[in-house]
Amino acid sequence: MEPIILKYQVDGSDFSMAGEASSSVKKTLKQLGFSPDLIRRVAIAMYEGEINMVIHADGGEATVEISQSGVRIILADHGPGIKDVALAMQEGYSTAPDEVRNLGFGAGMGLPNIKKYSDDLKVETELGVGTTLTIQINT
Template sequence: MSESINLKYIVPGDDFTRAGEASGAVKRKLKQLGFNSDVIRKVAIAMYEGEINMVIHAGGGEADVEILPDKIHIILADQGPGIPDISLAMKEGWSTAPDNVRSLGFGAGMGLPNIKKYSDELKIETELGKGTKLFITVNVSN
């Protein structure tokens, strides 16, 4: 592929069972395009954790994915409550998720740390009461 491929997804905030659909679709697309499995897994996990976060904390949002030959950009934007303290939110094990989310297998305080772990670049823009935007980049050649 020589040009960029742009994909857009709406992440519904009212149905936890659908969280991950967008990440799954991107994973399949990358596979179809022939990207290597390590890159695909990094993109899939980073985006999946982001999707879960949007559903848990922000009532859903939007995902924009740009696939380039040498990198993949993912922008996850929500209009949720924002993150009061990003450095705390980046700490493994720190979570504001309610108990009902933990009973679903998430909310262990690993969401943002996992996104950072699996991305090559992560930028977070957040404003209290307005929302959060995650800019995730995964490089194809390392």
């Protein structure tokens, strides 16, 4: 199959909309006939990333490249950047404010969870400039 590239703007101003892009990708992968296991891993990893972009970075852009061998998700934001990536990768560490916890997120599981469900995760971040996650999930 020819690689398919999908692009989304993730709106950072409306928490209730978070997950729209992941939902759309999930439906596309289902239509393309990918395995339920791959679809779920992509959906969860991308959804966690999308939530992070809304909580921490006022949104951003999501690019999803779908090919026979798997799915690559690139999530780029223009937020504050991650001060300590090693710390952010630890389960339970979170800088999310209390209001985010009241919404059911901010348990410090986002990045660790993305890593858990992906085959490769690259985190590029610069303070004051933004963060780009490149998530690879193979078939």
